[in-house]
Amino acid sequence: GNYRRGFQVGKKWYSHLLDPRTGRPVESAVGVSVVAPCAATADVLATVFSVLSPAESLEMSKLWPGTGALLITENGERFSNDTWDSFLSRD
Numbered sequence: 118g119n120y121r122r123g124f125q126v127g128k129k130w131y132s133h134l135l136d137p138r139t140g141r142p143v144e145s146a147v148g149v150s151v152v153a154p155c156a157a158t159a160d161v162l163a164t165v166f167s168v169l170s171p172a173e174s175l176e177m178s179k180l181w182p183g184t185g186a187l188l189i190t191e192n193g194e195r196f197s198n199d200t201w202d203s204f205l206s207r208d
């Protein structure tokens with residue numbers, strides 16, 4: 118995740134992921150987990166969701182049925198979609 122990879126200049130930490138819209142390091146989610154039927158899809162979506170806002174990520178996750186997403190922001194806020202929540206509530 119963002120919290121592990123990147124670089125520091127002075128006291129500021131920069132992500133290893135770049136936002137293609139700005140060309141600058143991303144500053145949104147520090148932790149993204151995605152569970153999908155295909156591991157490659159989960160990997161790609163986790164990277165995409167690291168660039169997008171939590172709201173954009175959860176909306177986009179609806180395009181992939183059976184895909185769960187959890188995003189954690191720098192201040193500890195947690196965002197998840199219904200599929201992720203259903204994984205946690207299974208008996």
